[in-house]
Amino acid sequence: MAAWHQALIRFAPLLVLVALWQMLGGHVDAKLLPSPSAILSLLWREATQGDLWLHLSMTLGRVGVSFALAMLIGSALGILMGLNKTIDTALDSFLIIGMNIPALVVIIICYIWLGLTEAAAITAVTINKAPMVAVTLREGTRALDVQLFQVAKVYRVSAWNTLWRIIMPQLLPYLFGAVRNGLSIIWKIVLVVELLGCSNGFGFQIGSYFHFFDLAGVLAYTLAFTLVVFAIEYLLIRPIEHRLLRWRTNP
Amino acid sequence: MMLNINLRTKRFDNGCLAIKDLQFSAWAGEFIAIVGPSGAGKSTLLNLIAGLDAAVEGSIEWRPPVASTEASLDAPPKAPRLGYLFQESRLMPWLTVRQNLTLVCPTLGEAALAEWLEKVGLSGSAHLFPGQLSGGMQRRVALLRAFIVEPELLLMDEPFQSLDAPTAQQLRGLLFELWSQRQPTVLFVTHDLREALSLAERILFLSPAPARIVSEHRVARSGLCNTDDPAVNADYAALLSQYPQLLQGLHTPALL
Numbered sequence: 001m002a003a004w005h006q007a008l009i010r011f012a013p014l015l016v017l018v019a020l021w022q023m024l025g026g027h028v029d030a031k032l033l034p035s036p037s038a039i040l041s042l043l044w045r046e047a048t049q050g051d052l053w054l055h056l057s058m059t060l061g062r063v064g065v066s067f068a069l070a071m072l073i074g075s076a077l078g079i080l081m082g083l084n085k086t087i088d089t090a091l092d093s094f095l096i097i098g099m100n101i102p103a104l105v106v107i108i109i110c111y112i113w114l115g116l117t118e119a120a121a122i123t124a125v126t127i128n129k130a131p132m133v134a135v136t137l138r139e140g141t142r143a144l145d146v147q148l149f150q151v152a153k154v155y156r157v158s159a160w161n162t163l164w165r166i167i168m169p170q171l172l173p174y175l176f177g178a179v180r181n182g183l184s185i186i187w188k189i190v191l192v193v194e195l196l197g198c199s200n201g202f203g204f205q206i207g208s209y210f211h212f213f214d215l216a217g218v219l220a221y222t223l224a225f226t227l228v229v230f231a232i233e234y235l236l237i238r239p240i241e242h243r244l245l246r247w248r249t250n251p
Numbered sequence: 252m253m254l255n256i257n258l259r260t261k262r263f264d265n266g267c268l269a270i271k272d273l274q275f276s277a278w279a280g281e282f283i284a285i286v287g288p289s290g291a292g293k294s295t296l297l298n299l300i301a302g303l304d305a306a307v308e309g310s311i312e313w314r315p316p317v318a319s320t321e322a323s324l325d326a327p328p329k330a331p332r333l334g335y336l337f338q339e340s341r342l343m344p345w346l347t348v349r350q351n352l353t354l355v356c357p358t359l360g361e362a363a364l365a366e367w368l369e370k371v372g373l374s375g376s377a378h379l380f381p382g383q384l385s386g387g388m389q390r391r392v393a394l395l396r397a398f399i400v401e402p403e404l405l406l407m408d409e410p411f412q413s414l415d416a417p418t419a420q421q422l423r424g425l426l427f428e429l430w431s432q433r434q435p436t437v438l439f440v441t442h443d444l445r446e447a448l449s450l451a452e453r454i455l456f457l458s459p460a461p462a463r464i465v466s467e468h469r470v471a472r473s474g475l476c477n478t479d480d481p482a483v484n485a486d487y488a489a490l491l492s493q494y495p496q497l498l499q500g501l502h503t504p505a506l507l
Contacts, residue, residue: 147341150303154335155355155400165354169345247345247380 034216043220051200052224059201060228062118062190066125067182073126074133074178079171081134082141098131103189107196116197125189132185133178140174176241183232187225253279254300254331254404254436258309260461261295268461269295270307275455275464280434284447287457293440294338296462297406300438301335313404334397334435336410340389342381348392349377356399371395371425387418394422398429405435409442420477423450427475445478448486456494466494 018036025035046052081088081095107124114120144167152162194203202221209217254277261270269292277283287293298304300311313331342351352367353359368374371391381389390410397405407426411419427450430437441447447454448470456466468490476483 147337147339148343150298150301150337151335151341151343153303154301154333155396157354161354161357165346165350166343169343247382 031213031215034219038216039219039223042216043223046220046224051205055201055205055221056224056228058198059190059194059203062121062125062193062201063183063186066122066129066190067186069122069126070129070133070182070186071178074130075137075175077130078134078137078139079141082138082144088138095131095134098127099135103128103192107189107193111197121190121193121198124193125186128189129182129186133182136174136178136181137171140171144170172244176237176245179237183229183237187229253277253314255310255312255314256300258296258299258307258311260309261292261299261307263292263295263460270299271461271463273309273457273463275467277436277438279436282430282437282439282450282452284439284441284451284454285457286441286444286447286454287462288459289442290460291457292460292462293442293457294408297335297408297438297440300404301333301406302330331404331436332400332402334400334402334405336390336393336397336405336407338409338412340381340386340393342389342392342396344381347378347380348373348384351381351392352396352399355396359399367395367399370429387414387422390414390418390422391425394426394429398433398435401433402435405430405437407437407439409440411446412441412443419446423478424475426450443478444490445483445487448483449476449478449480 021033022036025033025038030038043052077091081091103124106127110120110124110127114123148166148170149162151157152166157166190201191203191206194201195207196203198204202225206218206221209215209221256273256275256277258270258273260268260272263269273296275283285293285296295304299307313329343354346354348368349364352364364377365374368377371394373388373391373395376384376388376392381392384392393410411422414422423446437451439447439451444454452470454468454470455464456468457463458465470486472482
């Protein structure tokens, strides 16, 4: 299928939705449903004259740091638990608690203990996300192919090469699963964290607009947020994934 | 004598006896086929020899072929450099042919790689992934992987079983050629007596589980034959009339 054809199928439904919304705009109260053009022009004003870029960079920074921490801690924990039955049994209850405790509770506890600081914000997000990464990677580690380890042993492949050329490629699909899941959840949690205890960031901005019941402002920031998510998915995650999983897609 | 196997008992994971009092020795450079019915514990035996499974009563001794006078008497026998062809090719699907080979042989240079690939008829395939190769070509890569480490002991577990007859015959030819040049000791496990007769110098017959060696046959010819060669047919007929029950065991399911 041609690339433009795929792009059409992918984006046409979105465009139709926006067009319908725009047409509906004239018939309802703009306070309840601002039209797409109004949202766009507000977004443009925020980007050119307002503080959109400041808030975006603050939010992205928090997302980036807590995402990296959660992936690192979660992966290490998950791989260890997948490999070692004793560690798995000892830590399993913590994973269950970590997976199910409401994000809001963790955020409030972190703010009370660490104050309204960046450290508290990032800790809260990391604690919320790491257990999910651990569960995914534990699953992946349990599914590792014993037969390929036998090959490594027979041919005396070094521990380093066993890790990078035999184990990691098998964990990659699980890692990408965790990355996607991770980003989507971390965005949401970061916004709550910012709403509750930061003086900048998208969450803070959306909170401010909420105080004035300004739906256009809320939606303008939501739109900016959506655009960034698309950019990360298409410019970062997919190309990397395509490159690393090339051996699967080739005929 | 370089490989001495003396296994008293080995149990499967389910507790059934897999091996009972199995003994044999192999000379340096010898090509031995081990023939037995399926379920006789042939793969179990190879995994024990490869050191992939250590839970066994008995001993597996390896003496390096070079008799380095007094040192060899005291020094504990070291493990041989191994090549192992499994029933599946077991290549890493995410590594190219080149990467699969450098994984087991990190010092392999570009020129040597090209020479090896040409030898096994895989020229120009270095950059391909295993998924882009046919089953027969994957086996060639696996065979190459086994020989590229310059093995002293080469273990083969029915490696050509899932291939069509002409492809399997080609690969037997390639195996025989590489073995003639490099002379590793080969233990070739199969349940196909004709395959054993066409390749090996000596054939060991395994009983159904618990496996032990019930008979031994020295193949008179030297050199490779087709599995339907007249000489193989003659050997086959002679063995069949000599040990009718033995060969019958190769066609009946194992009695556990």
